[in-house]
Amino acid sequence: MHPDPQKAFSNSVGGDAFHYLYFGRKSFDALLRSLENAAKPDVDRTTKKDVNPEKLMEWAKPLFDSVENNQQPVFTQKKFEAMARAEFPDLSIPQLRKKIWAKRPPVFPRRARKGS
Numbered sequence: 775m776h777p778d779p780q781k782a783f784s785n786s787v788g789g790d791a792f793h794y795l796y797f798g799r800k801s802f803d804a805l806l807r808s809l810e811n812a813a814k815p816d817v818d819r820t821t822k823k824d825v826n827p828e829k830l831m832e833w834a835k836p837l838f839d840s841v842e843n844n845q846q847p848v849f850t851q852k853k854f855e856a857m858a859r860a861e862f863p864d865l866s867i868p869q870l871r872k873k874i875w876a877k878r879p880p881v882f883p884r885r886a887r888k889g890s
Contacts, residue, residue, distance in 0.1 A: 822865060822866035822867070830858070831877070833858070834854075841879070841881055848881060855875075858870050
């Protein structure tokens with residue numbers, strides 16, 4: 775590396791301005807892993823609340839009915855969870871899956887399609 779930062783990748787020869795850093799393979803790999811992990815956002819692991827199932831069903835029923843009446847296309851479980859989380863931010867997704875999504879109308883596919 776050239777001693778002048780403006781010419782970092784140009785040709786140069788040794789001198790007092792050169793410094794070398796030595797890394798072991800393990801420490802270099804650990805550094806790379808830590809940089810990769812730093813770029814990932816933290817997953818929301820806060821404890822979620824159980825929302826009243828009747829309240830959830832009151833919210834979901836018009837959505838399910840609109841799909842049955844062909845007013846909107848069939849949506850995926852993932853999209854349904856995103857809509858529910860937007861409406862109820864502290865919602866427990868396992869509760870939503872078990873108590874509401876399981877009761878969806880027959881119009882919705884029961885098995886996931888490949889690639890969904």
